[in-house]
Amino acid sequence: MTAPVRFQRSNYVVADLDRALAFYRDVLGLTLEFVKDSPDDSYSYTVFEIDSARPLRFAVLSAPNQPRVMALTEIGGGTLPDQALPRRAAIVLDVADVDAVVAGARALGLKVYPEDQLQTHDGRVGREVGIVDADGNLVVIYKILGRTA
Numbered sequence: 001m002t003a004p005v006r007f008q009r010s011n012y013v014v015a016d017l018d019r020a021l022a023f024y025r026d027v028l029g030l031t032l033e034f035v036k037d038s039p040d041d042s043y044s045y046t047v048f049e050i051d052s053a054r055p056l057r058f059a060v061l062s063a064p065n066q067p068r069v070m071a072l073t074e075i076g077g078g079t080l081p082d083q084a085l086p087r088r089a090a091i092v093l094d095v096a097d098v099d100a101v102v103a104g105a106r107a108l109g110l111k112v113y114p115e116d117q118l119q120t121h122d123g124r125v126g127r128e129v130g131i132v133d134a135d136g137n138l139v140v141i142y143k144i145l146g147r148t149a
Helices: 017-024 043-047 098-107
Strands: 010-014 031-037 056-063 066-075 090-094 116-119 124-132 138-147
Touching (some): 017 056, 043 056, 098 124, 098 138
Parallel strands (some): 010 066, 090 138
Antiparallel strands (some): 031 056, 056 066
């Protein structure tokens, strides 16, 4: 029996794939599976409402035990418009070393929000930090530390 839904991957639009990989691959530790040029009739033009005159590249990344869980679509030929606030989407990642990711993000000049204490619905506590990539995409990282007393 086929499950009614299976999460395939998230996808962020970026202006510069190499700059985005410096964060998603080099800081967060995702593994780059492949990069390819998108065909002229790519469905991404339609669903992201991209001018078909702009070239697209597509990168797929994996996390340990989660193959091809993230994609980046590069829109070539210029910058992206600023995103309106409030932000409408985020990815949330459990990371091994919050401090290392925060330091790496800051070294790239990314916006890093002040750290907050995470409290889960089932009584666990941890750390969480929001990071905005160079294209305005929100990533929230966290690490569970234990249970409340």
